Amino acid sequence: MTLVTDIPVVPASRERSGVIHFLVRLFREKPLGAAGGVIFILFLLCGIFADFLAPYGMNQISPRNRLLPPSWAYPFGTDNLGRDMLSRCLYGAQISVIIAFTAATLATVVSVVIGILTGYLSGKVDLVTQRFVDAWMSFPDLIILLVVVSVLGPGLPQIIFTLGFLLGIAGSRIIRSAVVSVRENMYVHAAQSIGASTKRILWRHILPNIMPPIIVLLTTRVGTVILAESSLSFLGLGVPPPTPTWGGMLSGSGRTFMFQGPWLALAPGLCLTIVVYATNMFGDALRDLLDPRMRGSR
Amino acid sequence: MRSYVVRRLLALVPTLLFASLIVFVIVRLVPGSIIDMMLSQNDVGADKLSRDQLIQTLGLDRPMWEQYFRWIGSILLHGDLGRSLWQNTPVAELLRARLPITFQLGLMALIVALLIAIPIGIYSAIRQDTAGDYVTRSFSILMLAVPSFWMGTMVMVFPSIWWGWSPEVKFVAFTDDPLQNLRQMILPAVILGTALSAITMRLTRTMMLEVLRQDYIRTAWAKGLPEKLVVVRHALRNALIPVVTLIGLQAPILIGGAVIVEQIFVIPGMGLLLLDSISQRDYPIITGVSLVIGFSVMLINLAVDLSYGLLDPKVRYR
Numbered sequence: 001m002t003l004v005t006d007i008p009v010v011p012a013s014r015e016r017s018g019v020i021h022f023l024v025r026l027f028r029e030k031p032l033g034a035a036g037g038v039i040f041i042l043f044l045l046c047g048i049f050a051d052f053l054a055p056y057g058m059n060q061i062s063p064r065n066r067l068l069p070p071s072w073a074y075p076f077g078t079d080n081l082g083r084d085m086l087s088r089c090l091y092g093a094q095i096s097v098i099i100a101f102t103a104a105t106l107a108t109v110v111s112v113v114i115g116i117l118t119g120y121l122s123g124k125v126d127l128v129t130q131r132f133v134d135a136w137m138s139f140p141d142l143i144i145l146l147v148v149v150s151v152l153g154p155g156l157p158q159i160i161f162t163l164g165f166l167l168g169i170a171g172s173r174i175i176r177s178a179v180v181s182v183r184e185n186m187y188v189h190a191a192q193s194i195g196a197s198t199k200r201i202l203w204r205h206i207l208p209n210i211m212p213p214i215i216v217l218l219t220t221r222v223g224t225v226i227l228a229e230s231s232l233s234f235l236g237l238g239v240p241p242p243t244p245t246w247g248g249m250l251s252g253s254g255r256t257f258m259f260q261g262p263w264l265a266l267a268p269g270l271c272l273t274i275v276v277y278a279t280n281m282f283g284d285a286l287r288d289l290l291d292p293r294m295r296g297s298r
Numbered sequence: 299m300r301s302y303v304v305r306r307l308l309a310l311v312p313t314l315l316f317a318s319l320i321v322f323v324i325v326r327l328v329p330g331s332i333i334d335m336m337l338s339q340n341d342v343g344a345d346k347l348s349r350d351q352l353i354q355t356l357g358l359d360r361p362m363w364e365q366y367f368r369w370i371g372s373i374l375l376h377g378d379l380g381r382s383l384w385q386n387t388p389v390a391e392l393l394r395a396r397l398p399i400t401f402q403l404g405l406m407a408l409i410v411a412l413l414i415a416i417p418i419g420i421y422s423a424i425r426q427d428t429a430g431d432y433v434t435r436s437f438s439i440l441m442l443a444v445p446s447f448w449m450g451t452m453v454m455v456f457p458s459i460w461w462g463w464s465p466e467v468k469f470v471a472f473t474d475d476p477l478q479n480l481r482q483m484i485l486p487a488v489i490l491g492t493a494l495s496a497i498t499m500r501l502t503r504t505m506m507l508e509v510l511r512q513d514y515i516r517t518a519w520a521k522g523l524p525e526k527l528v529v530v531r532h533a534l535r536n537a538l539i540p541v542v543t544l545i546g547l548q549a550p551i552l553i554g555g556a557v558i559v560e561q562i563f564v565i566p567g568m569g570l571l572l573l574d575s576i577s578q579r580d581y582p583i584i585t586g587v588s589l590v591i592g593f594s595v596m597l598i599n600l601a602v603d604l605s606y607g608l609l610d611p612k613v614r615y616r
Contacts, residue, residue, distance in 0.1 A: 135316035138595040139588060140554030143572070147324055147588050150576040227445055231558060234447045235573060250451050258455045265455045269448035277443035 026285060033285020039278035040222075046090055047097030054087035059242050067261045077263035079249075080256075085267050088244040092268060095245045096275065098156070099229045103163040104221040110168025112214060115175025116202055120183055136169050142231060149237045156239050159232060163225050171217050178210040185209075212290040219283035223276045230272055246272045306600055317592040318373075322366050325585045369585075379589070380582035382575075389586035392571060397590065400567035402472060403490065403559070404552050406483055408545065410491025411498055416541075418495075419502025424529060426507060435503070442496040446555050449489050450562035469566055486559045493555060494548055501544050505537035512536075539606065546602030549595045 027034040046053060056062075061081045070077045076085035114133075118126040136144075144166050145159075152158040182188065183206070191201050230247030232238035239245050249268040258265045353359050360368075372378040379389035418438065422431040458464040465485055472479040509515065510533055518528045557569030564570070568587055575583035 131312045132316050134313045135320055135592070138313070138317060138550065138592045138599070139320070140550035140557075140591065140595070142554035142557055143588050143591055144324070146557070146572060146576055147321070147584055150579065150584060151325060223443075230445060231447060234445075235558070235561060237576070247445075247447070250448060255451070258451070259458060262455055262459055265448075265451050269445070269451070272448065273440075273444050276445070277440060280439065280443055 022289070025289060030285035030288065033281050033288075036278040036281030036283075036285065039274065040282050043093060043275045043278070044097055047093040047095075050090040050094040054084075054090045056084040056087040058088055058091040058244050059083060060087070067257060069261070070263055076267040077261060079261070079264055085249075085263065088249060089246070089267050089271050091244045092246040092249065092271065093275075095156070095239055095243065096226045096229065099160060099163070099225050100222045102160045103167075103225040103229075104218055106160065106164025107167035107171060107221050107225070108214060108218045110165055111171035111175045111217060112207075112210075114169065114172035116179055116206060116210075118172070119176040119179030120198075120202060120206060122180075133169060133172060137173075141166055141170075141228060145228060145232055146235070146237060149232065154232075154237050154240050159229055159238060163228055167221055167224060171221070174213055174217055175210060178213045179206055182206055182209045216283065216287045216290055219279065219286050223279040223283065226272070226279070227276055303604065306603065310596060310600065313596060314593065315370075317596070318370055318589060319366070321585055321588050321592065322369060325581055325588075326362065326365065373589075379586035382583050383580045384578055389582050392583065393568070393586060393590055396566060396568045396571045399469075399471075399565060400553070400556050400560070400569060403483060403487060403556050403565060403567060404549075406487035407490035407494060407552060407555075410487050411494035412545075414492065414495040415498035416502055416538075419499045420506055420529060420534065422499075423503045423506030423510065424525075435500075438496040438499045441492050444493070446489055446493045447558045447562060449493075450486075450559060453485060453489065454562065465563060469564065482563075483565070486563045486565060490552065490555050490559050494552060497548065498541060498544060502537065502541050505540055506533060509533045509537045542602055542605060546599045549598040553591055553595065 026037070061083060062078070063081070065074070065078050067078060067080055074084050074086065076089060078084055079088070114129065118129045145162055148162045148166075149158060152162075188201060188205050191205050196205075229238055230245065230250075233245040233247030234251045236248075236251060238247060241248055246268040250265065369380075372380075377390060379393070381388050382392065415438075418434045422434050425431050454464060465482070470478045470482060515528060515532055518532045523532075553568075556567060557572060559565070560567045560569035561573055568591065571583065572587045574580075575587070
């Protein structure tokens with residue numbers, strides 16, 4: 001009877017208090033990073049609830065209100081077709097949120113799968129994969145993106161797919177090096193010696209111990225994919241118009257009208273800069289708190 | 299040293315082959331419908347080439363492996379990258395005209411980046427935690443987040459509205475008029491360079507901070523050397539080694555950024571060539587440009603690795 005009660009039971013609330021403790025640390029030690037996190041959450045909310053927040057439709061044309069400077073009715077002004085820039089920026093956030101979640105997650109999953117397999121199995125598979133990753137990384141992200149999109153055609157799924165694999169392969173290096181350092185730990189050798197299957201070791205011993213770099217990788221990827229998508233859209237090879245994207249709004253037909261309405265150039269660029277800045281700060285803070293070894297990387 | 303160089307060059311071979319395979323596979327993913335699109339979009343092409351001819355020109359009628367070996371064979375043996383589908387000019391010739399322009403832009407951007415990054419990095423390291431340190435650091439982290447295409451757009455728009463000034467868009471080659479060429483390239487180079495300077499500055503600062511805590515720096519101070527000597531001769535040289543690696547790692551970012559800046563300022567370099575050929579779906583050019591870019595990045599990285607020996611006397615190649 002007593003034997004059973006003697007076993008220390010980890011209460012469910014302990015994990016929760018761990019998260020709260022982490023947040024307190026984040027706010028106390030990294031105020032700028034915490035501010036970045038808050039802005040990032042605001043950005044997520046804007047994107048998710050764009051349909052409710054936007055005062056006008058994303059492509060609601062109003063010929064009488066063309067090229068109006070910012071005012072109370074149109075805080076970010078209107079474009080050459082009389083579309084409300086605030087609404088378009090909010091819908092642009094929606095696209096960025098979709099990209100951020102899908103492409104960054106896909107990229108991290110790809111990195112983790114390749115990183116764990118090559119890092120743990122090592123040997124020939126690792127050698128060949130690493131040469132492939134070398135070759136892959138010698139192409140600038142934007143070039144591979146452009147080439148793939150030129151073949152598959154522009155569109156949201158293509159961009160998500162390409163960005164996911166592109167950054168996934170590049171990021172596998174970071175996960176691999178984390179795996180290599182975890183691989184030689186006593187508990188892994190112990191598991192091997194009692195005959196645990198490779199699958200079990202990878203899943204139960206390696207993966208939980210490389211969570212910090214995985215979380216950091218995911219957060220730093222968010223800013224990268226948002227910027228990559230907007231660069232593509234700026235070059236006219238991203239999400240096709242009339243869907244508003246922050247990059248797309250800075251190019252195309254809007255570009256010719258910027259000289260009459262400079263606010264057209266300001267709003268989307270500011271949104272982009274603020275969100276990327278915030279995610280970078282947030283990612284840096286997380287990295288410093290979770291995985292001090294990675295400091296100075298990127 | 300020589301055997302090290304030879305070994306590094308040999309190690310480059312599998313990576314180069316992988317790189318060519320990547321480019322080849324991506325571009326050969328062309329679905330059949332794209333062929334129809336090419337025929338319908340480019341009325342120029344439709345006159346010249348029938349569907350079968352186009353497939354034959356692209357070599358799509360042969361098995362994949364044969365296509366690859368034909369392609370890589372003609373590159374290795376004749377330096378032949380194929381011909382443009384629409385203009386019928388050899389791709390190698392187009393590249394020869396465009397490569398120096400992008401190279402010049404990249405080099406100028408790199409110089410700008412180093413001119414910004416290294417002095418500020420040193421300053422914020424030797425004046426750690428002062429107001430100046432915070433201001434310059436925040437600024438550089440901010441520059442990391444400003445997309446270069448936005449910066450470029452603003453440089454085009456605002457000076458034109460305020461002062462009626464806009465950058466020249468008719469490109470002048472360096473060989474024709476060096477001064478005019480430099481005047482034209484400096485703005486794109488500054489935009490590309492500032493984006494690049496942020497990371498370099500952060501690393502310079504971190505490395506300087508680390509080096510400044512070493513014993514030999516304390517010794518240098520103890521000898522009564524002036525600050526300038528301690529910083530430049532003793533600290534900087536050791537702090538710069540990782541910074542050089544970083545420059546190598548940034549080569550892909552530099553070339554990727556060049557694509558955007560070339561597009562904004564209409565500079566006829568590799569980036570613009572790539573974008574134009576993508577909009578025309580001129581696959582031989584797309585393959586050629588991406589291959590040359592990949593190879594250049596690898597060679598830059600090799601050069602960076604080899605330069606260690608010159609910078610760091612502790613490194614000896616065996």
